[in-house]
Amino acid sequence: xxxxxxxxxxxxxxxxxxxxxxxxxxxxxxxxxxxxxxxxxxxxxxxxxxxxxxxxxxxxxxxxxxxxxxxxxxxxxxxxxxxxxxxxxxxxxxxxxxxxxxxxxxxxxxxxxxxxxxxxxxxxxxxxxxxxxxxxxxxxxxxxxxxxxxxxxxxxxxxxxxxxxxxxxxxxxxxxxxxxxxxxxxxxxxxxxxxxxxxxxxxxxxxxxxxxxxxxxxxxxxxxxxxxxxxxxxxxxxxxxxxxxxxxxxxxxxxxxxxxxxxxxxxxxx
Amino acid sequence: xxxxxxxxxxxxxxxxxxxxxxxxxxxxxxxxxxxxxxxxxxxxxxxxxxxxxxxxxxxxxxxxxxxxxxxxxxxxxxxxxxxxxxxxxxxxxxxxxxxxxxxxxxxxxxxxxxxx
Numbered sequence: 165x166x167x168x169x170x171x172x173x174x175x176x177x178x179x180x181x182x183x184x185x186x187x188x189x190x191x192x193x194x195x196x197x198x199x200x201x202x203x204x205x206x207x208x209x210x211x212x213x214x215x216x217x218x219x220x221x222x223x224x225x226x227x228x229x230x231x232x233x234x235x236x237x238x239x240x241x242x243x244x245x246x247x248x249x250x251x252x253x254x255x256x257x258x259x260x261x262x263x264x265x266x267x268x269x270x271x272x273x274x275x276x277x278x279x280x281x282x283x284x285x286x287x288x289x290x291x292x293x294x295x296x297x298x299x300x301x302x303x304x305x306x307x308x309x310x311x312x313x314x315x316x317x318x319x320x321x322x323x324x325x326x327x328x329x330x331x332x333x334x335x336x337x338x339x340x341x342x343x344x345x346x347x348x349x350x351x352x353x354x355x356x357x358x359x360x361x362x363x364x365x366x367x368x369x370x371x372x373x374x375x376x377x378x379x380x381x382x383x384x385x386x387x388x389x390x391x392x393x394x395x396x397x398x399x400x401x402x403x404x405x406x407x408x409x410x411x412x413x414x415x416x417x418x419x420x421x422x423x424x425x426x427x428x429x430x431x432x433x434x
Numbered sequence: 435x436x437x438x439x440x441x442x443x444x445x446x447x448x449x450x451x452x453x454x455x456x457x458x459x460x461x462x463x464x465x466x467x468x469x470x471x472x473x474x475x476x477x478x479x480x481x482x483x484x485x486x487x488x489x490x491x492x493x494x495x496x497x498x499x500x501x502x503x504x505x506x507x508x509x510x511x512x513x514x515x516x517x518x519x520x521x522x523x524x525x526x527x528x529x530x531x532x533x534x535x536x537x538x539x540x541x542x543x544x545x546x547x548x549x550x
Binding site: 360371372373374375376378379382383384385387388389408410411412413 | 489490491492496499501505524526527
């Protein structure tokens with residue numbers, strides 16, 4: 165009984181200390197302050213294990229086609245080099261201030277399996293700055309990046325520069341299906357909607373930059389007198405400033421497919 | 435650390451005797467006026483009876499909202515101007531000019547800014 169009370173006291177003490185640490189702001193969130201070594205290694209291990217676990221069921225297609233590799237290089241040059249650099253090429257200055265620092269992909273390509281690379285590019289990694297590309301690239305485009313990454317460790321810096329200069333990007337437009345509200349709910353988090361709107365069912369900062377979207381499904385108007393119909397919502401989501409040139413809402417490059425899914429989710433908020 | 439709790443309590447209490455209101459308006463009168471000018475038929479407004487309209491956006495927490503009508507930076511002064519003539523700031527807005535007088539607009543702003 166005595167031991168139980170002591171244990172309980174220790175547990176409560178730990179909780180209070182933890183709460184004080186969080187609420188008094190003692191933890192240093194700055195990107196100039198590296199984690200302590202044990203924390204760093206724990207986070208690294210957690211990340212690695214999570215990627216391994218979540219990518220274990222992915223079937224890897226053939227990745228040796230030179231055309232596929234060339235397509236991947238074009239995506240790599242447009243979307244990866246800025247933060248990760250390439251053989252003989254440094255990341256952009258802004259990326260040097262990121263913490264954790266974006267991985268050197270020559271190393272990643274040597275150490276990570278194609279399925280792990282695919283999963284990471286597609287889904288991104290929370291709290292690291294690695295974005296999810298799922299709503300910006302088709303799966304076979306992501307596989308092309310993986311196909312290229314596999315060849316990355318084989319180039320000299322000079323070979324890389326020569327290849328890069330010849331790369332051409334081909335973008336695949338995502339095919340539209342029937343509007344899917346569940347996918348739309350996910351898409352809301354992938355177009356930064358929650359940085360300006362509170363949206364029921366979606367966890368986010370709830371920053372009231374624009375109006376809250378509670379009951380948006382039954383709201384009469386969208387903006388600038390645009391009647392709230394599913395078609396109009398898609399129009400608004402894709403090009404708000406074409407509907408109302410004065411609006412503070414930017415064009416977020418939402419595809420037709422994603423806009424239809426987002427509109428389908430918003431329609432359910434009644 | 436010992437000082438923190440009493441200080442927080444003091445701050446909370448000091449709010450009760452608040453003399454300064456936003457734009458010097460009367461929040462109690464503003465609350466009434468929001469109904470008298472028909473605002474409630476289009477907006478959901480906390481504390482205003484019958485204000486369950488969903489034609490325009492809900493006004494809960496509107497004091498913290500960054501833009502009015504999605505176009506005008508939100509300050510108390512701008513909110514009073516917006517209430518008095520929304521179409522001056524966005525010709526396409528469906529919100530009509532309700533002929534709100536300047537003092538009445540200040541009262542409404544005082545109420546909407548008090549309800550954070």
